[in-house]
Amino acid sequence: MAQLQKCTDKRNALVQATMELVNNNGFHAAPMSKIAKMANVSPGTIYLYFENKQDLVNQVYLEVKSVFTAYAFETYDPKMPVEQGFEVIWKRIAEFKLNKCQEAMFLAQCDNTPIIDEPIRQEGIKHLQPLLDLWKRGKEEGSIKPLSDYILYAYTVNPLSFLMLMQQRGVFKIGKKELESAYLAAWNSIKSE
């Protein structure tokens, strides 16, 4: 798979088409031929950019995951106090999950199914380190309950995935007020005392 020099356009179109089809139809009903058609590209072209279908979906996952974490930490500064830092990160994550639905849905599907190879998934998690560091700091100074990172994640970040899905399916709409309540619920579940 020789590195192609330009035309990151076609690659992006393929990434976008893969997300859209997997979101709407599921992995099992997202054939290469349709992905190609949606990206305005010939089926054969996909194999200039990706090894095969599994590699395609792996790469899309990694790319979307790193866009997500970059977005999450964009306005965060490790010098912030714990509570403020948490609020900043949480609200960026919420903004991402609720506005970039396409990307968030794709991640949710990948994280809850075996379609992504396990080593690739592990790699996608690494970018989350700043949040884990913040939690470590919070636990040390006593502002955050001394719980496993998995529990902290389950009660603060994961609920947003569920709310995103419900919004996407049209049964629930989250506005400014609901977002503030949701943030409080998140903070209340992990803050000390």
Next chain:
Amino acid sequence: MAQLQKCTDKRNALVQATMELVNNNGFHAAPMSKIAKMANVSPGTIYLYFENKQDLVNQVYLEVKSVFTAYAFETYDPKMPVEQGFEVIWKRIAEFKLNKCQEAMFLAQCDNTPIIDEPIRQEGIKHLQPLLDLWKRGKEEGSIKPLSDYILYAYTVNPLSFLMLMQQRGVFKIGKKELESAYLAAWNSIKSE
């Protein structure tokens, strides 16, 4: 599709095999031929019990969902005080999600992908009514925050799905102590004041 009279055994074996294969390989890599083999049945036999592959997975979903809710409410009595009722239900749900991994994983996958037809999914949700009634009571008496049911679900039940997955993937183990912490986090996120 005439009703078959006996041999609910074969049907159960098919349900079990479908869950196992979809959990381990994903829907796209769970062909009818493998499902049949795992259930010790001929491929043709599947079509005596189910219309087609979509119907098979729909029915498995409905069946597992109703086993789940039956389990959740088994020890609950609507006459219980709100906080006690919530604790009873929450802990049953936790028990189910953490012990019946096969079933819980399958539900998580179905709820986060488009593999289940939307009307069928809607039907599966109906059995959750007792919990919604409890929350209504809690909001009216002021013991539970006046939040949307979706937010309450996101912060109390959904985290368990995430923790179940992490336990299943071997990166996290939830014991008696963690379970108690998790319950407190859940209750803290939705209790009033």
Next chain:
DNA sequence: AGATAAAAAATGAACGTTCATTCATTTTCT
């Protein structure tokens, strides 16, 4: 009870389709 026939259930090879992937050819860029 045992024998026999009719009905029900189960089988698995066969069918038509669709899929991922390849590669000889064409198009676009340098």
Next chain:
DNA sequence: AGAAAATGAATGAACGTTCATTTTTTATCT
């Protein structure tokens, strides 16, 4: 003109589903 990129028809494998046949169960009669 030469190299790089893109094409899309062709290929073989795998899939969901069917149905003519076989096996098992049930019902009936001696």
